[in-house]
Amino acid sequence: MTSQPILRLRINGQPVETPAPPERILLDLLREDLRLTGTKRGCDLGTCGCCTVLLDGRPTLSCLTLAHLAEGREITTIEGVSTGTALHPVQRAFVDLGATQCGFCTPGFVLTAVALLRERPRPTRDQVVEAIAGNLCRCTGYTKIIEAIEAAARAAPG
Amino acid sequence: MAIRTEPSEPFRLLGQKIPYIEGPMKVTGRAEYTDDIHRPGMLVGKLLRSPWPHARLRRVNVERARAVPGVYAVLTGERYPTPFGVLPITRDETAIAVDRARYIGDIVAAVAARDERTAERALAAVEFEVDALPEYSDPRVGRVPVEAPIHAAGLRGSNLQKEVLQEFGAVDAAFQSAAAVVEVRASFAGVTHAFTEPHCTVAEATPDGRLTVWSATQVPHYLHRALSEVLGMPMHRIRVVKPEIGGAFGGKSDPLPHEIACAALALECGRPVKILFDREEVFYTNHGRHPTYNVVRVAASAEGQLRGYDIEAVIEGGAWSSFGTVTTYYNGVMAMGPYAVPNFRYKGQRVFTNRPPSGAMRAHGGTNIRYSVEVALDELAEQLDLDPFELRRRNALRPNSVTVNQFRITSTSFRKCLAAARDRSGWEEKFRKLPFGEGVGLGCGFYISGSNSPIHFTPKMPQCTVHLKADMDGGIAVHCMQADIGQGSNTLLAAIVAEVVGVELDRVHVTPVDSDITPVDIGSYSSRVTFMMGNAARKAAEAMRDRLLDAAHDLTGYPRELLHVGLERYEVAHRPELGVSYLDALHRAMESGGALQTTGAYTSPPMGGTFKGARAGTAPAYSFAAYVAQVRVDAETGIYRVLKVWAAFDCGRPLNRLAVEGQIEGSIHMGLGQLMGEAMEYRGTRLMNPALLDYKIPMPQQMPEVECLLVGDDDPEGPFGAKEAGEGPLVATLPAVANAIYDAVGVRCYDLPVTPDRLLKAIDRRRAAGTPWKDH
Numbered sequence: 024m025t026s027q028p029i030l031r032l033r034i035n036g037q038p039v040e041t042p043a044p045p046e047r048i049l050l051d052l053l054r055e056d057l058r059l060t061g062t063k064r065g066c067d068l069g070t071c072g073c074c075t076v077l078l079d080g081r082p083t084l085s086c087l088t089l090a091h092l093a094e095g096r097e098i099t100t101i102e103g104v105s106t107g108t109a110l111h112p113v114q115r116a117f118v119d120l121g122a123t124q125c126g127f128c129t130p131g132f133v134l135t136a137v138a139l140l141r142e143r144p145r146p147t148r149d150q151v152v153e154a155i156a157g158n159l160c161r162c163t164g165y166t167k168i169i170e171a172i173e174a175a176a177r178a179a180p181g
Numbered sequence: 182m183a184i185r186t187e188p189s190e191p192f193r194l195l196g197q198k199i200p201y202i203e204g205p206m207k208v209t210g211r212a213e214y215t216d217d218i219h220r221p222g223m224l225v226g227k228l229l230r231s232p233w234p235h236a237r238l239r240r241v242n243v244e245r246a247r248a249v250p251g252v253y254a255v256l257t258g259e260r261y262p263t264p265f266g267v268l269p270i271t272r273d274e275t276a277i278a279v280d281r282a283r284y285i286g287d288i289v290a291a292v293a294a295r296d297e298r299t300a301e302r303a304l305a306a307v308e309f310e311v312d313a314l315p316e317y318s319d320p321r322v323g324r325v326p327v328e329a330p331i332h333a334a335g336l337r338g339s340n341l342q343k344e345v346l347q348e349f350g351a352v353d354a355a356f357q358s359a360a361a362v363v364e365v366r367a368s369f370a371g372v373t374h375a376f377t378e379p380h381c382t383v384a385e386a387t388p389d390g391r392l393t394v395w396s397a398t399q400v401p402h403y404l405h406r407a408l409s410e411v412l413g414m415p416m417h418r419i420r421v422v423k424p425e426i427g428g429a430f431g432g433k434s435d436p437l438p439h440e441i442a443c444a445a446l447a448l449e450c451g452r453p454v455k456i457l458f459d460r461e462e463v464f465y466t467n468h469g470r471h472p473t474y475n476v477v478r479v480a481a482s483a484e485g486q487l488r489g490y491d492i493e494a495v496i497e498g499g500a501w502s503s504f505g506t507v508t509t510y511y512n513g514v515m516a517m518g519p520y521a522v523p524n525f526r527y528k529g530q531r532v533f534t535n536r537p538p539s540g541a542m543r544a545h546g547g548t549n550i551r552y553s554v555e556v557a558l559d560e561l562a563e564q565l566d567l568d569p570f571e572l573r574r575r576n577a578l579r580p581n582s583v584t585v586n587q588f589r590i591t592s593t594s595f596r597k598c599l600a601a602a603r604d605r606s607g608w609e610e611k612f613r614k615l616p617f618g619e620g621v622g623l624g625c626g627f628y629i630s631g632s633n634s635p636i637h638f639t640p641k642m643p644q645c646t647v648h649l650k651a652d653m654d655g656g657i658a659v660h661c662m663q664a665d666i667g668q669g670s671n672t673l674l675a676a677i678v679a680e681v682v683g684v685e686l687d688r689v690h691v692t693p694v695d696s697d698i699t700p701v702d703i704g705s706y707s708s709r710v711t712f713m714m715g716n717a718a719r720k721a722a723e724a725m726r727d728r729l730l731d732a733a734h735d736l737t738g739y740p741r742e743l744l745h746v747g748l749e750r751y752e753v754a755h756r757p758e759l760g761v762s763y764l765d766a767l768h769r770a771m772e773s774g775g776a777l778q779t780t781g782a783y784t785s786p787p788m789g790g791t792f793k794g795a796r797a798g799t800a801p802a803y804s805f806a807a808y809v810a811q812v813r814v815d816a817e818t819g820i821y822r823v824l825k826v827w828a829a830f831d832c833g834r835p836l837n838r839l840a841v842e843g844q845i846e847g848s849i850h851m852g853l854g855q856l857m858g859e860a861m862e863y864r865g866t867r868l869m870n871p872a873l874l875d876y877k878i879p880m881p882q883q884m885p886e887v888e889c890l891l892v893g894d895d896d897p898e899g900p901f902g903a904k905e906a907g908e909g910p911l912v913a914t915l916p917a918v919a920n921a922i923y924d925a926v927g928v929r930c931y932d933l934p935v936t937p938d939r940l941l942k943a944i945d946r947r948r949a950a951g952t953p954w955k956d957h
Contacts, residue, residue, distance in 0.1 A: 060217040061210015063427070065377045066460040070873035073377055101210030110205060118204035121839035124847065125667025126207030127377040127427025133208055152881045159873065161376055161428050162667050163843055164850030165881040 035103025072158030286465025350524030378427020468540030511546020518627030555916030622920025626806030628909030631709030715900030720781025819941030852914030927954030
C-alpha cells in the first residue's frame with residue numbers, strides 16, 4: 024500500500040490526525056474512519072442536508088466536501104454541539120417541542136440552527152425558514168422545527 | 182396550535198404533549214440507525230441492478246466476479262429462488278431475479294467484498310446473456326393478453342394482477358332516478374415515500390447456527406417470516422433487530438429483496454455483511470403510491486342526499502404484487518366514508534408494468550380515490566347550489582351504523598370536524614367571497630384505524646402482544662415488536678404503562694425491537710399501532726397495576742377496593758397519607774416469584790361481510806377529517822401558495838398531542854407534495870428523476886400554517902378512547918387545496934400533480950372560453 028497523506032484538523036475542539044487519500048470525502052472520513060456516526064448519509068449528492076456539519080462555524084454539506092479541504096480547520100459535528108450528556112438549548116427545544124420524529128435529519132437541522140443563532144441571535148421567521156431550506160425533513164412538515172428554533176432563540180440570554 | 186374542548190382530561194400523562202422519549206438521543210446524534218452499526222470483520226454488500234426493463238436472463242457467469250481479489254461471495258438468483266411477498270396470496274418476488282429481470286433496477290446479482298470499490302469491480306465483472314422482452318409501461322391496457330406477460334399469474338396471459346368487481350344496492354336505478362349526477366375523471370402520477378434514511382441491512386451468520394439481521398424495516402415480523410421461508414432456516418434460528426428508523430411511510434413495510442440478499446451473503450461467506458442503498462436505489466425500490474387513473478360518478482337527490490357511487494380505478498402495480506391486492510380493493514372501499522352511500526359499485530384493476538414496484542404509502546389506497554370523491558362533491562354542491570359543508574353534513578355517516586358494504590362504524594365525530602373547520606376558518610366570510618386569485622376549499626377524510634385483517638399466517642393469534650417486567654431496581658421494561666419509525670409509538674407505549682401503573686415516565690424503558698426478546702406485533706402499517714398496541718399495553722399495565730394493588734393491600738391491610746393509583750404510590754381513598762410507595766408494593770409483590778411480569782394482547786373482534794373481498798377495509802375504528810385550505814393563486818404564472826390549513830381531525834382521544842399534531846403537520850406536507858409537484862416521472866419504462874433534486878418535495882417556504890382541531894369523542898374500543906392519526910390526516914389535504922384553487926380561479930384540477938404550468942393552462946383555457954369567475 025502506498026502511504027496516504029496525513030490530514031490534520033480539529034474536530035469538536037480536539038486535534039485529529041488521520042491518514043486519508045486525497046479523494047476521501049469528509050462524510051466518509053467522519054462516519055467510516057472516525058466513527059462519528061451522528062452525521063447522517065441521506066443522498067451523497069448534497070440534496071438532503073442530513074450530512075451537515077459546521078466547517079469553521081458555517082453549515083457545510085460533508086458529502087460534497089473533500090476531507091483535505093478541512094486541513095487545519097475546525098469541524099463541529101453533532102457530537103460536538105453539547106458537552107457530556109447535557110443538551111444545547113437548540114437540542115433542548117427540539118426535544119421539548121417535538122421537532123424530531125424519525126430523527127434522521129435532526130443532526131443536520133440542529134447544526135444549521137446552531138450556526139444561524141450564532142450569526143443572528145434573534146432571527147425572523149423568514150430568516151429561520153431561509154436558513155433551513157437546504158435541509159430536508161420528510162416527517163414534520165417543518166412546523167415544529169421552525170417553532171423549536173424560534174423557541175431556542177427566545178430562550179437564549181440577551 | 183391545538184384546540185380541544187371536551188371531554189375533560191382525566192389522565193396525568195395521556196392527552197398531554199409528551200416529548201418523544203428517544204428525542205435526546207436523536208438530537209445528539211446518538212440514536213443508532215442501521216448504517217451506524219459496525220460489526221467486526223464486516224463486509225460491504227452491493228447489488229447489481231438490471232439495466233434492462235424486461236429481459237430473460239439466459240445465462241449468468243460469475244466466474245470473473247468471484248476471481249476479483251477481496252471478493253467473498255457472489256450470488257445470483259438461483260441460489261435462493263423461493264418466492265416471497267408481503268401478502269401470502271401473492272408471493273412473486275425473489276431475493277435476486279431468478280430467470281427474468283422485470284424492471285430497470287431489479288436486483289440481478291449480489292456481491293460481498295472487503296470494500297465498496299472491490300464490490301463494484303466484481304459487479305462489473307458479472308456477465309449476462311439476456312433476451313430482451315417486450316416492455317410494458319401503460320396499465321390502462323388492463324386484461325388484454327400480451328406477448329410476454331410480466332408474471333405467470335397475470336390473468337389469461339395479460340398483465341392484470343388483480344381485478345375487483347363489487348356492487349352493493351341498486352346502482353343503475355339510483356343513477357337513473359337521481360336529480361344530479363357528477364363525474365370526475367382524474368389521473369395521479371406515482372409518488373414515493375422519500376424518507377431521509379436510505380434502506381440499510383446488516384446480517385451476520387454465527388457458528389452457533391444462528392443468523393442475526395438488523396434492518397430498517399416497519400415489519401420486523403414479516404421480515405422474520407420471509408427470511409425463514411426463503412433461506413430455509415427455522416424462525417427460531419433467526420434473530421431480527423430493528424434499530425432506529427429514519428422514516429418509512431410504508432416504504433419499509435414489505436420484506437424487501439435486499440434484506441434477504443444481505444442475509445444470504447452473510448450465510449455464504451460467514452462474515453457480517455452490510456448493504457446500504459444509495460439514493461438512486463431507494464427510488465428504484467419505490468413501493469410508493471400507485472400511479473392511478475380513476476373515474477368517480479356520484480348520484481344525488483335534489484336535496485343533496487347521496488344516492489350512489491359508481492367508481493372505476495386502474496392502478497399501476499409496477500413489477501411486483503407487493504400490497505397490490507389490498508390496494509386494488511382500497512381504491513374503491515376507501516370511498517365508503519365519511520358519508521352514507523346506499524348504492525355502490527366499484528371496478529378496480531391493478532396491472533403490472535416494467536417499472537419500479539408500487540406498494541403501500543401513507544394513506545395507502547385512500548388518497549387518490551378520496552381526492553376524486555371530494556372534488557366530485559364540490560362540483561355536486563355547486564350544481565345543487567348547496568354549501569359544500571351542508572352537503573357533507575347531510576350525508577355524514579352516523580355513529581354505530583353499518584355501511585352498505587358492511588363496514589362497522591362505531592365512533593365518528595365527523596360532524597364535529599365539519600363544524601370546527603367551518604367556524605375556525607371563517608368559511609362564511611370567505612367562500613366565493615375572496616377576491617379573484619384567493620380561495621378556500623373543503624376536503625374530507627376517512628381512514629382505517631388498523632386493518633382488522635392481519636397479514637398473518639396464523640390468524641387466531643393476537644395482532645399485538647406486550648410484555649412488562651418490573652424488577653428490584655423499580656424500572657419497568659416494556660417488550661413489544663411494534664416498530665417505532667419516528668411516529669412516536671415507543672413514547673406512547675411508555676406513557677400508557679406509566680399512566681396505568683402510576684409511575685414516572687422515566688421508570689419505563691422500551692426495549693428496542695429484537696425478535697429474541699420482544700413478543701410479536703405485526704408491524705407499523707395500516708395505522709394500527711396506537712389502537713392495537715395501545716390496547717395490548719393497557720391490558721399488560723392493568724395486570725401489573727392489579728398485582729401492585731394486591732401487594733399494597735397486603736402491606737396496608739386496607740380493603741383492596743379502597744386502594745387506588747397515585748403517583749409512585751398506591752393510596753387509600755380519601756386518606757392518601759396511608760398509602761405505600763410503588764417500590765414497597767413492588768418488592769412485596771416480588772416476594773412470591775421474583776420480577777413482576779405481565780402480558781397483554783390485542784386481537785380485533787370479528788366483523789365485516791362474507792362476500793369476496795369483504796375484509797378489505799374493515800377496521801376496529803375509523804378516523805375522520807374535515808380540512809379547509811386557503812390558497813393564493815397567481816393567475817399570470819400559475820404559481821400558488823397554500824396559506825393555511827384548518828385541520829379538524831377525529832382521532833378519538835389524542836393520547837400524545839405533540840405526536841398527533843406532528844402527524845397532522847407532516848401529513849399535510851406530504852399531501853401537498855403529491856398535489857403540488859411530486860411525481861415519479863417516466864419515459865416509457867425508464868424512471869427519469871431518481872434523485873431528490875428532481876423529485877420535488879415542498880420546501881419549508883411552501884409549508885402553510887396549520888391549525889390542528891382535535892375534536893374527536895372517545896372511541897368505545899380504542900385505548901383510552903383513541904384512534905389512528907398517522908395516515909388519515911393526509912387524505913383530506915389534497916382535495917381541500919384543489920377545491921380552494923377552484924374557489925380562487927374557477928378551474929378544476931383533474932391531473933396530479935397540479936404544477937404551475939398545468940394550472941396556468943387551465944386558467945388560460947377558462948379565459949379563452951370567456952367564462953368569468955368572481956367578476957374576473
